Amino acid sequence: MHAALSVIVFTVLSGAGLGAFAIVAADDLCRAFIARIDPSLPWTVAGSVALVLVVAGLCASTLHLANPKNAWRSATRFRTSWLSREAVFALLFVGVAIAYLALRWTGVGGVPRAVVALLSLLLAWTVIHCTAMIYASLKPIRAWHTPRVPLNYLLLAHASGVVVLVAVLRIQGTGSTTLRAIAIALVVAAALAKWDYRRYLAGDTARVTLEAALGVAQGVRPAGAPATVAARLLDVGHSRGTFLTREFGVTPTPRNRAVALWAMALGTYAIPLAWLASGVRSPAMAVGACIVMLAGLFAERWLFFVEARHTVRLYHGEHRV
Amino acid sequence: MKLGLVIDLDTCVGCHACATACKEWNGASAISGPLTDDSPYGADPTGVWFNRVRHYEVGEYPGCKTINFPMSCLHCEDAACVSVCPTGASYKREDGIVLVDQDRCMGCNLCAWACPYGARELDPASGTMKKCTLCVDRIYDTALPVEEREPACVLACPTHARHFGDFEDPQSKVSKLTAERQGFGLLGELDYKPVNRYLPPRVPPVTAPAPAPEAASAGPLSRLIARARLALAG
Numbered sequence: 001m002h003a004a005l006s007v008i009v010f011t012v013l014s015g016a017g018l019g020a021f022a023i024v025a026a027d028d029l030c031r032a033f034i035a036r037i038d039p040s041l042p043w044t045v046a047g048s049v050a051l052v053l054v055v056a057g058l059c060a061s062t063l064h065l066a067n068p069k070n071a072w073r074s075a076t077r078f079r080t081s082w083l084s085r086e087a088v089f090a091l092l093f094v095g096v097a098i099a100y101l102a103l104r105w106t107g108v109g110g111v112p113r114a115v116v117a118l119l120s121l122l123l124a125w126t127v128i129h130c131t132a133m134i135y136a137s138l139k140p141i142r143a144w145h146t147p148r149v150p151l152n153y154l155l156l157a158h159a160s161g162v163v164v165l166v167a168v169l170r171i172q173g174t175g176s177t178t179l180r181a182i183a184i185a186l187v188v189a190a191a192l193a194k195w196d197y198r199r200y201l202a203g204d205t206a207r208v209t210l211e212a213a214l215g216v217a218q219g220v221r222p223a224g225a226p227a228t229v230a231a232r233l234l235d236v237g238h239s240r241g242t243f244l245t246r247e248f249g250v251t252p253t254p255r256n257r258a259v260a261l262w263a264m265a266l267g268t269y270a271i272p273l274a275w276l277a278s279g280v281r282s283p284a285m286a287v288g289a290c291i292v293m294l295a296g297l298f299a300e301r302w303l304f305f306v307e308a309r310h311t312v313r314l315y316h317g318e319h320r321v
Numbered sequence: 322m323k324l325g326l327v328i329d330l331d332t333c334v335g336c337h338a339c340a341t342a343c344k345e346w347n348g349a350s351a352i353s354g355p356l357t358d359d360s361p362y363g364a365d366p367t368g369v370w371f372n373r374v375r376h377y378e379v380g381e382y383p384g385c386k387t388i389n390f391p392m393s394c395l396h397c398e399d400a401a402c403v404s405v406c407p408t409g410a411s412y413k414r415e416d417g418i419v420l421v422d423q424d425r426c427m428g429c430n431l432c433a434w435a436c437p438y439g440a441r442e443l444d445p446a447s448g449t450m451k452k453c454t455l456c457v458d459r460i461y462d463t464a465l466p467v468e469e470r471e472p473a474c475v476l477a478c479p480t481h482a483r484h485f486g487d488f489e490d491p492q493s494k495v496s497k498l499t500a501e502r503q504g505f506g507l508l509g510e511l512d513y514k515p516v517n518r519y520l521p522p523r524v525p526p527v528t529a530p531a532p533a534p535e536a537a538s539a540g541p542l543s544r545l546i547a548r549a550r551l552a553l554a555g
Contacts, residue, residue: 001434066428067448073408073425083431084407139401139511140437208508214377214390218505219521220330221379222386234387235376237337240365242373243442247433311508312439315375315392 001141002250003305010061011131012160012297014090015153017053018124019161021097023182024050025121028104032114037182040174046165047101051094053164058090082137086130093123128157135304142206142321143308148197155190156268156297162186163272163293167286184276191269194300201307208321213314233317248310257307260299267296322416323489324455325396325516326475327498331523333482335389340372342477343393343453347371352454354423357446369442371453372474386522391483393474394419394440394453395507395515402432402441410450417488417516418455426450437508438515460485488516 024047027037062068075091077084100116132153135144162183169179210231214220217227238245252260275281275289309321348356358368372393379386396419403411403419410425411432421432421441426449433441433450441452456472459465469476475483486495495518498504504518 064429065448066430066443066445067426068428070408070410070425070427073410074427074429075407076409077407080404081407081431083405083429087407134405134431137405138434139513141434208510210377211379212510213508214379214388215505215507215519215521216379218519219503219524220388220519221522222384223522223524225380225384225386229380231377231379231388233375234378237340237373237375241367243367243369243433244439247430247443248439310434310439311437311511315390315439 001305001308001310002247003302004064006060006063008298008301008305010057010064011153012057012294012301013053013060014057014131015128015157016160016164016294016297017050017055017057018093018128019157019159020046020050020164021054021161022121022124022158023162023165023179025100025117025124028117029114029121032117038169038179040169040172041165041179042168042172042174043104044101045172046168047097047104049164049168050161051097051101054090054097055094058094082130082133086127086134089123089127089130093120093127096120096123125154128154140311141308142208143201143304145206146197146200148193148200152190152193152197155186155193156300159183159186159190159268159272160293160297163276164290166276166280167290170280170286171283173283180276180280184273187269187273187276191273194264194269208311208314210314210317210319213311232319236316244312245316248312249316250306252303252306257303260303263299264296264303267292268300269296271296322487323398323516324417324460324486325488325495325518326393326455326472327484327486327495327504327518327520328391329480329482329484329498329502329520330388330390331482331502331520332480333389333391333478334480335374335376335387335391336479337374338477338479339391339474339483340370340374342473343372344370346456346459346473347454350454350458352458353421353451354444354447354449356451357444359445369444369451371440371442371451373439388522391474392438392440392507393517394455395438395513395517396453396455398514398516399512401435401513405431405435407431414457418457419452420454420457421450421452423447423449423451437511437513455485488518 024043027041030037062071065071074084074087078088097120100120103113103116129150132150136149139145166179166183214231216231221229272289272293311321313321344356356369360366374391377388377390379388396417400413400419403413408425408427410422413419428443428448430443441450444451460470471485475485484495484498486493488495490496499518502520504520506515
């Protein structure tokens with residue numbers, strides 16, 4: 001699949017913002033019932049950074065549209081479309097998040113704030129899930145049509161969100177070990193989920209062949225030939241690129257793929273983990289860790305797109321997708 | 322109604338007449354606007370097509386067969402392109418035709434991703450998704466002679482490999498052809514319930530091999546001829 005930069009920016013930034021905001025809201029909810037996850041968590045800065053990330057991502061997402069003047073209509077098919085749900089819940093989240101920050105700013109506490117905190121937490125999770133389900137609901141793309149996709153999106157959003165929070169804490173000069181421990185757990189969980197996803201990607205389940213796409217078993221074969229006979233493309237019918245080749249025909253070069261895999265492994269998982277485990281040193285390194293993690297996530301998201309192979313590639317001559 | 326096409330892979334010669342007739346008719350269609358081309362006479366021409374013909378070889382030489390494979394929208398009963406559309410631009414009509422409302426589409430590409438057949442193409446000139454309309458502006462047009470109220474691709478096909486009709490009517494030509502020739506839908510395992518049917522190549526009738534001309538089993542006439550030959554040679 002073609003990897004649109006705007007969609008990569010959107011999913012990475014909004015994911016991190018939603019994950020960070022969910023943790024800020026969860027921290028407040030925990031305070032209402034047990035104790036704060038991290039008493040030093042600077043909720044104004046953290047909540048604002050998270051919201052800015054979400055809004056920046058949402059703005060980037062509109063750049064992906066070929067006809068953005070109709071974007072307002074995207075709220076109208078809420079009942080069937082995950083993209084419509086994402087748009088509706090994302091806008092709701094922004095509204096509720098602003099209301100939540102206003103409540104904290106004005107010092108309102110008690111039940112009203114706990115309700116708004118819970119609402120923003122649930123909305124943040126819902127938006128991440130909707131984004132992932134846009135991909136996971138697509139049956140023609142095997143790499144995406146798996147529950148591993150929403151799991152990865154949820155874990156990566158929270159892992160990147162919590163790293164942003166730890167960095168904010170470090171820059172402010174505070175920070176407890178609790179949030180750091182949560183961050184380590186989330187990054188490790190995200191890495192395990194990615195390992196499982198890549199195992200599925202390389203595996204053999206739910207693959208479709210050119211023969212199945214042409215109906216060889218249904219009789220599209222020479223008379224007397226067995227139903228298992230192989231097919232191959234003779235001529236694709238177009239002489240130059242088409243929308244289909246540009247959108248679905250993308251294959252990463254082995255070199256780019258290897259570079260992206262290393263960037264993902266180091267940037268998203270290994271380097272942030274090393275920084276967290278080594279006791280979150282220096283504010284400069286905190287900024288560095290955030291940038292490295294987001295860069296790693298850009299590589300992760302790029303791979304998510306370019307490694308996904310749509311069934312139309314079969315009709316263009318690929319033997320299996 | 323369940324309108325759709327039957328495509329006969331036995332008689333299709335892969336001439337692309339259906340694809341060009343489609344491009345010609347729909348290029349001027351009011352339903353989805355022009356099918357724009359980018360640098361049509363340049364070094365790297367590209368453009369929007371509703372119908373594309375590809376060519377495959379099935380089996381190994383010498384027991385192989387060339388299959389010409391035209392593909393356009395299959396007007397699925399369970400059309401994911403419609404359910405994923407966030408704006409409601411993609412819709413399915415009562416008669417089964419799947420269309421894109423060009424005034425509502427925001428060009429997000431999600432419907433094209435959801436279609437396993439590559440039936441939808443984004444027109445970068447209008448920023449909207451375009452697809453086969455089953456020539457909805459021909460098939461109901463009472464100003465046209467009855468025999469011309471068919472999709473342009475069906476009318477253009479020189480080998481009558483394309484047929485148009487209502488699959489819900491068991492007496493329609495398309496229903497009968499599908500039943501007689503074991504017509505099938507593409508990628509049934511994805512369960513989109515495509516309406517268009519493809520007819521597999523016919524299997525030539527198997528004829529019993531001619532018996533060897535042995536004197537013992539030969540009929541009276543051949544025995545007579547054989548005897549005459551012997552007499553003439555003798």
